[in-house]
Amino acid sequence: MRSTTLLIIFISLLGFASDKQVIRCIACKEICSQTIDIKDDISKPSKNITIWNRSMCPNFHSYGFICPKDFYAYSSYEKQWNLSTVNKDAFTIKLNSSIYNVPIPKQTINLVVYDQTITKKKKNESLCFWIKIDETYIQEIKKYCQQNDLTLKIHNEKNNTCYIEIIKKTIANKRSE
Known part of the structure; x- marks a missing residue:
């Protein structure tokens, strides 16, 4: 009886663990961590300003996900990926040249x-x-745009x-979630 109870508990825990x-990651295919599990190093520039903008209120919800390798963040609620940074070379999915x-x-x-969404x-x-x-x-940037x-x-x-x-909207994304 006791071993049956333990087996049922074990199987239940396996089911619970598999619900996670x-x-x-959309860019590198690494398994993402929950945003609350990754910490920002405030002695360095933020890896993703969407998550860590250094203000008192966080920009991103705790149930989101972030890639620990290239820092793309995923919002399950909004069904979108985002990377926002001051380093234009940090984008694994390259920015449009314009x-x-x-x-x-x-x-x-x-x-x-x-920013890339x-x-x-x-x-x-x-x-x-x-x-x-x-x-x-302003005249130069108007012409460029x-x-x-x-x-x-x-x-x-x-x-x-x-x-x-300055915004570039690209319809028909070739990458998938």
Whole structure:
């Protein structure tokens, strides 16, 4: 009787363990960890600003997943992959050349952040940064965006500054979740 009870408990535990969701990275196919299991090294730049933006409130929910190798994060809720970083060379799935080669002014107010969001149907890429308003640069970036089929958003703020966001939307993603 006791051995039967232990066997039932063991089989139940096996069933419970197999219920855990296994997510493989969209880029490298490694098994992802839950975001709460990976820690950010705050002495270095964030590996994925979507997860660790260094603010008091986290950007990403604790039930998400992250690849410990290349730091792409997966949201089960939104059914999408995301990598957001200041290092444009950190993307295992290479950025579109029109985003990668966006001319950046010599002086930005803060860091330039590159972002890649991938779903089954599309891939969106963007970059954003703050600058002191510079009409010469704004005309240059408008022309670049028009020539490269990019969406440009300029948000004017106080103190002669503006927030620049440049977006490349790609429909018909060839990669799958």
